[in-house]
Amino acid sequence: AVQEMRVKYRWEALDAENAALEQAKATQNAYELEVLSNGDTLKQLLARSRYVLYKKPSDWTDSQRERATLLFDRYPDLKKAYDLSQALSHIFENTTDKLYGLARLAKWHEKVRQCGFKAFNTVARSIQNHYDTILNYFDN
Structure with missing residues:
Protein backbone atom coordinates (compact mmCIF):
# COMPACT_ATOMS: atom_id res chain seq x y z
CA ALA A 1 0.00 0.00 0.00
CA PRO A 76 2.37 13.69 4.75
CA ASP A 77 -0.07 11.01 3.55
CA LEU A 78 2.89 8.82 2.69
CA LYS A 79 4.15 9.27 6.25
CA LYS A 80 0.76 8.17 7.60
CA ALA A 81 0.74 5.11 5.36
CA TYR A 82 4.32 4.24 6.32
CA ASP A 83 3.47 4.58 10.01
CA LEU A 84 0.46 2.28 9.56
CA SER A 85 2.58 -0.38 7.88
CA GLN A 86 5.23 -0.11 10.58
CA ALA A 87 2.57 -0.36 13.28
CA LEU A 88 1.26 -3.59 11.76
CA SER A 89 4.78 -5.03 11.60
CA HIS A 90 5.34 -4.01 15.21
CA ILE A 91 2.25 -5.93 16.29
CA PHE A 92 3.53 -9.16 14.77
CA GLU A 93 7.11 -8.64 15.96
CA ASN A 94 6.30 -7.77 19.56
CA THR A 95 3.08 -9.55 20.54
CA THR A 96 3.19 -13.05 22.03
CA ASP A 97 -0.34 -13.41 23.34
CA LYS A 98 -3.54 -13.96 21.34
CA LEU A 99 -5.63 -11.62 23.47
CA TYR A 100 -3.16 -8.75 23.14
CA GLY A 101 -2.79 -9.55 19.44
CA LEU A 102 -6.54 -9.30 18.93
CA ALA A 103 -6.73 -5.98 20.80
CA ARG A 104 -3.77 -4.48 18.94
CA LEU A 105 -5.06 -5.61 15.56
CA ALA A 106 -8.46 -4.11 16.37
CA LYS A 107 -6.84 -0.77 17.28
CA TRP A 108 -4.76 -0.89 14.11
CA HIS A 109 -7.90 -1.63 12.10
CA GLU A 110 -9.59 1.43 13.61
CA LYS A 111 -6.63 3.65 12.65
CA VAL A 112 -6.85 2.31 9.10
CA ARG A 113 -10.57 3.06 9.01
CA GLN A 114 -9.96 6.62 10.20
CA CYS A 115 -7.22 7.27 7.62
CA GLY A 116 -9.36 6.13 4.71
CA PHE A 117 -6.58 4.64 2.56
CA LYS A 118 -8.24 2.17 0.20
CA ALA A 119 -5.23 -0.15 -0.06
CA PHE A 120 -5.05 -0.50 3.71
CA ASN A 121 -8.77 -1.18 3.91
CA THR A 122 -8.16 -4.28 1.81
CA VAL A 123 -5.46 -5.49 4.20
CA ALA A 124 -7.59 -4.67 7.24
CA ARG A 125 -10.58 -6.56 5.81
CA SER A 126 -8.42 -9.58 5.08
CA ILE A 127 -7.14 -9.58 8.65
CA GLN A 128 -10.66 -9.16 9.99
CA ASN A 129 -11.97 -12.04 7.84
CA HIS A 130 -9.21 -14.36 9.04
CA TYR A 131 -8.78 -13.30 12.68
CA ASP A 132 -8.90 -16.85 14.03
CA THR A 133 -6.17 -18.14 11.77
CA ILE A 134 -4.03 -15.03 12.16
CA LEU A 135 -4.34 -15.05 15.94
CA ASN A 136 -2.84 -18.53 15.99
CA TYR A 137 0.40 -16.84 14.91
CA PHE A 138 0.71 -15.30 18.37
CA ASP A 139 0.70 -18.72 20.03
CA ASN A 140 3.92 -19.64 18.26
Missing part, protein backbone atom coordinates in the same frame (compact mmCIF):
# COMPACT_ATOMS: atom_id res chain seq x y z
CA VAL A 2 2.84 2.38 0.85
CA GLN A 3 4.61 1.59 -2.40
CA GLU A 4 1.40 2.18 -4.35
CA MET A 5 1.19 5.67 -2.91
CA ARG A 6 4.87 6.33 -3.71
CA VAL A 7 4.30 5.31 -7.33
CA LYS A 8 1.20 7.50 -7.55
CA TYR A 9 3.15 10.51 -6.29
CA ARG A 10 5.99 9.69 -8.67
CA TRP A 11 3.63 9.81 -11.66
CA GLU A 12 2.19 13.09 -10.41
CA ALA A 13 5.71 14.52 -10.13
CA LEU A 14 6.47 13.39 -13.69
CA ASP A 15 3.27 15.01 -14.96
CA ALA A 16 4.02 18.26 -13.11
CA GLU A 17 7.58 18.35 -14.41
CA ASN A 18 6.46 17.71 -17.98
CA ALA A 19 3.82 20.46 -17.71
CA ALA A 20 6.39 22.91 -16.35
CA LEU A 21 8.82 21.98 -19.12
CA GLU A 22 6.14 22.55 -21.78
CA GLN A 23 5.22 25.88 -20.19
CA ALA A 24 8.87 26.96 -20.21
CA LYS A 25 9.19 26.04 -23.89
CA ALA A 26 5.97 27.88 -24.76
CA THR A 27 7.12 31.05 -22.98
CA GLN A 28 10.74 30.57 -24.09
CA ASN A 29 11.95 30.66 -20.50
CA ALA A 30 14.67 28.48 -19.08
CA TYR A 31 13.42 25.55 -17.05
CA GLU A 32 15.21 24.74 -13.84
CA LEU A 33 14.60 21.55 -11.94
CA GLU A 34 13.99 21.87 -8.22
CA VAL A 35 16.93 20.31 -6.42
CA LEU A 36 16.30 19.30 -2.82
CA SER A 37 18.76 19.75 0.04
CA ASN A 38 20.13 16.21 -0.40
CA GLY A 39 20.85 16.79 -4.10
CA ASP A 40 17.85 14.81 -5.40
CA THR A 41 15.26 16.16 -7.78
CA LEU A 42 11.67 15.37 -6.83
CA LYS A 43 11.60 12.45 -9.30
CA GLN A 44 14.84 11.08 -7.85
CA LEU A 45 13.53 11.45 -4.30
CA LEU A 46 10.45 9.42 -5.14
CA ALA A 47 12.38 6.78 -7.07
CA ARG A 48 15.12 6.39 -4.47
CA SER A 49 12.76 6.34 -1.51
CA ARG A 50 11.60 2.84 -2.39
CA TYR A 51 14.25 1.21 -0.23
CA VAL A 52 13.61 3.62 2.63
CA LEU A 53 9.98 2.56 2.76
CA TYR A 54 10.88 -1.13 3.02
CA LYS A 55 13.00 -0.61 6.14
CA LYS A 56 12.39 0.26 9.76
CA PRO A 57 13.65 3.72 10.73
CA SER A 58 16.23 2.11 13.03
CA ASP A 59 17.78 0.43 9.96
CA TRP A 60 18.05 3.58 7.85
CA THR A 61 21.41 4.98 6.84
CA ASP A 62 22.02 8.72 7.34
CA SER A 63 21.21 9.46 3.70
CA GLN A 64 18.03 7.37 3.91
CA ARG A 65 17.01 9.23 7.07
CA GLU A 66 17.47 12.54 5.25
CA ARG A 67 15.57 11.23 2.23
CA ALA A 68 12.71 10.04 4.48
CA THR A 69 12.50 13.45 6.14
CA LEU A 70 12.29 15.20 2.78
CA LEU A 71 9.78 12.67 1.48
CA PHE A 72 7.50 12.77 4.52
CA ASP A 73 7.62 16.58 4.76
CA ARG A 74 6.47 16.83 1.16
CA TYR A 75 3.97 13.92 1.29
Whole structure:
Protein backbone atom coordinates (compact mmCIF):
# COMPACT_ATOMS: atom_id res chain seq x y z
CA ALA A 1 0.00 0.00 0.00
CA VAL A 2 2.84 2.38 0.85
CA GLN A 3 4.61 1.59 -2.40
CA GLU A 4 1.40 2.18 -4.35
CA MET A 5 1.19 5.67 -2.91
CA ARG A 6 4.87 6.33 -3.71
CA VAL A 7 4.30 5.31 -7.33
CA LYS A 8 1.20 7.50 -7.55
CA TYR A 9 3.15 10.51 -6.29
CA ARG A 10 5.99 9.69 -8.67
CA TRP A 11 3.63 9.81 -11.66
CA GLU A 12 2.19 13.09 -10.41
CA ALA A 13 5.71 14.52 -10.13
CA LEU A 14 6.47 13.39 -13.69
CA ASP A 15 3.27 15.01 -14.96
CA ALA A 16 4.02 18.26 -13.11
CA GLU A 17 7.58 18.35 -14.41
CA ASN A 18 6.46 17.71 -17.98
CA ALA A 19 3.82 20.46 -17.71
CA ALA A 20 6.39 22.91 -16.35
CA LEU A 21 8.82 21.98 -19.12
CA GLU A 22 6.14 22.55 -21.78
CA GLN A 23 5.22 25.88 -20.19
CA ALA A 24 8.87 26.96 -20.21
CA LYS A 25 9.19 26.04 -23.89
CA ALA A 26 5.97 27.88 -24.76
CA THR A 27 7.12 31.05 -22.98
CA GLN A 28 10.74 30.57 -24.09
CA ASN A 29 11.95 30.66 -20.50
CA ALA A 30 14.67 28.48 -19.08
CA TYR A 31 13.42 25.55 -17.05
CA GLU A 32 15.21 24.74 -13.84
CA LEU A 33 14.60 21.55 -11.94
CA GLU A 34 13.99 21.87 -8.22
CA VAL A 35 16.93 20.31 -6.42
CA LEU A 36 16.30 19.30 -2.82
CA SER A 37 18.76 19.75 0.04
CA ASN A 38 20.13 16.21 -0.40
CA GLY A 39 20.85 16.79 -4.10
CA ASP A 40 17.85 14.81 -5.40
CA THR A 41 15.26 16.16 -7.78
CA LEU A 42 11.67 15.37 -6.83
CA LYS A 43 11.60 12.45 -9.30
CA GLN A 44 14.84 11.08 -7.85
CA LEU A 45 13.53 11.45 -4.30
CA LEU A 46 10.45 9.42 -5.14
CA ALA A 47 12.38 6.78 -7.07
CA ARG A 48 15.12 6.39 -4.47
CA SER A 49 12.76 6.34 -1.51
CA ARG A 50 11.60 2.84 -2.39
CA TYR A 51 14.25 1.21 -0.23
CA VAL A 52 13.61 3.62 2.63
CA LEU A 53 9.98 2.56 2.76
CA TYR A 54 10.88 -1.13 3.02
CA LYS A 55 13.00 -0.61 6.14
CA LYS A 56 12.39 0.26 9.76
CA PRO A 57 13.65 3.72 10.73
CA SER A 58 16.23 2.11 13.03
CA ASP A 59 17.78 0.43 9.96
CA TRP A 60 18.05 3.58 7.85
CA THR A 61 21.41 4.98 6.84
CA ASP A 62 22.02 8.72 7.34
CA SER A 63 21.21 9.46 3.70
CA GLN A 64 18.03 7.37 3.91
CA ARG A 65 17.01 9.23 7.07
CA GLU A 66 17.47 12.54 5.25
CA ARG A 67 15.57 11.23 2.23
CA ALA A 68 12.71 10.04 4.48
CA THR A 69 12.50 13.45 6.14
CA LEU A 70 12.29 15.20 2.78
CA LEU A 71 9.78 12.67 1.48
CA PHE A 72 7.50 12.77 4.52
CA ASP A 73 7.62 16.58 4.76
CA ARG A 74 6.47 16.83 1.16
CA TYR A 75 3.97 13.92 1.29
CA PRO A 76 2.37 13.69 4.75
CA ASP A 77 -0.07 11.01 3.55
CA LEU A 78 2.89 8.82 2.69
CA LYS A 79 4.15 9.27 6.25
CA LYS A 80 0.76 8.17 7.60
CA ALA A 81 0.74 5.11 5.36
CA TYR A 82 4.32 4.24 6.32
CA ASP A 83 3.47 4.58 10.01
CA LEU A 84 0.46 2.28 9.56
CA SER A 85 2.58 -0.38 7.88
CA GLN A 86 5.23 -0.11 10.58
CA ALA A 87 2.57 -0.36 13.28
CA LEU A 88 1.26 -3.59 11.76
CA SER A 89 4.78 -5.03 11.60
CA HIS A 90 5.34 -4.01 15.21
CA ILE A 91 2.25 -5.93 16.29
CA PHE A 92 3.53 -9.16 14.77
CA GLU A 93 7.11 -8.64 15.96
CA ASN A 94 6.30 -7.77 19.56
CA THR A 95 3.08 -9.55 20.54
CA THR A 96 3.19 -13.05 22.03
CA ASP A 97 -0.34 -13.41 23.34
CA LYS A 98 -3.54 -13.96 21.34
CA LEU A 99 -5.63 -11.62 23.47
CA TYR A 100 -3.16 -8.75 23.14
CA GLY A 101 -2.79 -9.55 19.44
CA LEU A 102 -6.54 -9.30 18.93
CA ALA A 103 -6.73 -5.98 20.80
CA ARG A 104 -3.77 -4.48 18.94
CA LEU A 105 -5.06 -5.61 15.56
CA ALA A 106 -8.46 -4.11 16.37
CA LYS A 107 -6.84 -0.77 17.28
CA TRP A 108 -4.76 -0.89 14.11
CA HIS A 109 -7.90 -1.63 12.10
CA GLU A 110 -9.59 1.43 13.61
CA LYS A 111 -6.63 3.65 12.65
CA VAL A 112 -6.85 2.31 9.10
CA ARG A 113 -10.57 3.06 9.01
CA GLN A 114 -9.96 6.62 10.20
CA CYS A 115 -7.22 7.27 7.62
CA GLY A 116 -9.36 6.13 4.71
CA PHE A 117 -6.58 4.64 2.56
CA LYS A 118 -8.24 2.17 0.20
CA ALA A 119 -5.23 -0.15 -0.06
CA PHE A 120 -5.05 -0.50 3.71
CA ASN A 121 -8.77 -1.18 3.91
CA THR A 122 -8.16 -4.28 1.81
CA VAL A 123 -5.46 -5.49 4.20
CA ALA A 124 -7.59 -4.67 7.24
CA ARG A 125 -10.58 -6.56 5.81
CA SER A 126 -8.42 -9.58 5.08
CA ILE A 127 -7.14 -9.58 8.65
CA GLN A 128 -10.66 -9.16 9.99
CA ASN A 129 -11.97 -12.04 7.84
CA HIS A 130 -9.21 -14.36 9.04
CA TYR A 131 -8.78 -13.30 12.68
CA ASP A 132 -8.90 -16.85 14.03
CA THR A 133 -6.17 -18.14 11.77
CA ILE A 134 -4.03 -15.03 12.16
CA LEU A 135 -4.34 -15.05 15.94
CA ASN A 136 -2.84 -18.53 15.99
CA TYR A 137 0.40 -16.84 14.91
CA PHE A 138 0.71 -15.30 18.37
CA ASP A 139 0.70 -18.72 20.03
CA ASN A 140 3.92 -19.64 18.26
